[in-house]
Amino acid sequence: MNDQSPHDPPTVPRLGEMGLANYAPYLMNRIMGRYNASLRDEMVGLGLSTPKMRALAVLSVIEAPLIRELAVYSVVEQSTLSRALDQLATEGLIRRAADAADSRAVRVHITPEGRAAFETLWPRMADSYARMFRGIGDDERRAFVGTLQKMLTNIRKHEI
């Protein structure tokens, strides 16, 4: 079944040869699809959509980003994020503030209420995380994360 003579340039392997179960993007989509769906199901009870949850999570870690930065970190379209921020602001979980240096730009601040909301949702995220890595040792996890970091560098468009 090998139709390649010894000195041909390497051809693109076929998906069928590799098999779905060895194709990393497929596995990653499967895993994140389930991870995100199960998290989303838990969040509806708290009145949080995926964009809102992600924005809060990022804001718990990154101080007063611009909206376009927050969109990159949150992996949410900027227009979708803009509307999610409307809701979060109405609920008092974040606050928009004009940037000092650039009056077009808006920085997003998490409020104490927002931080408290994240504290209640974080354990659920941590549970999903723990479940995901069940039976996977520290060394293996560290190596895995190291590879992910390389991949993000390879694939990302923005410098952030």
Add this chain to the structure above:
Amino acid sequence: MNDQSPHDPPTVPRLGEMGLANYAPYLMNRIMGRYNASLRDEMVGLGLSTPKMRALAVLSVIEAPLIRELAVYSVVEQSTLSRALDQLATEGLIRRAADAADSRAVRVHITPEGRAAFETLWPRMADSYARMFRGIGDDERRAFVGTLQKMLTNIRKHEI
């Protein structure tokens, strides 16, 4: 800053302590967000949405699955998939056929035209894949995929 006395049970680590860049689900969402977006941009020219592209990819590898199985493999909601299959059928890329044993069930067959369509889009997927793993050796990639397989087993809901 360590407020934990020596004999407390371990608490859940905080996202801020770990940092986004070490939090695997974050990295995986970032990576797949970009991977899927760039693939989607390439596919619009071919008249393929993400659900249609994924269904075709899975069908190139898995023979005549049930629609609900295809939904799991494709990581697409079943109702969304149902409509994507309508389009693919209209375009002659797939064919729905009643299951022999269960007349509620529908099996999805890829047509020769569908296979040809996948052959034209596969090189783009392969390019994205290659780019993603640029600078990552075979051993590291194999270890990475091995970890992904464990994670999928940990997190999946269905046996498939």
Add this chain to the structure above:
DNA sequence: CAGGGATATTTGCAAATGCATCTAAATCTG
């Protein structure tokens, strides 16, 4: 420093999505 892009964000609107529901068929239960 005026004019022409470029950039940050919001918003209008059409398309896509997904939940809930519907129909049909299979399976279970007393």
Add this chain to the structure above:
DNA sequence: CAGATTTAGATGCATTTGCAAATATCCCTG
């Protein structure tokens, strides 16, 4: 084996999404 329950898939409908356009501001160039 009749009726109740579950399962497969399609579809109505309200919500969400994301592209494109609008607005406001900034920056570069001559």
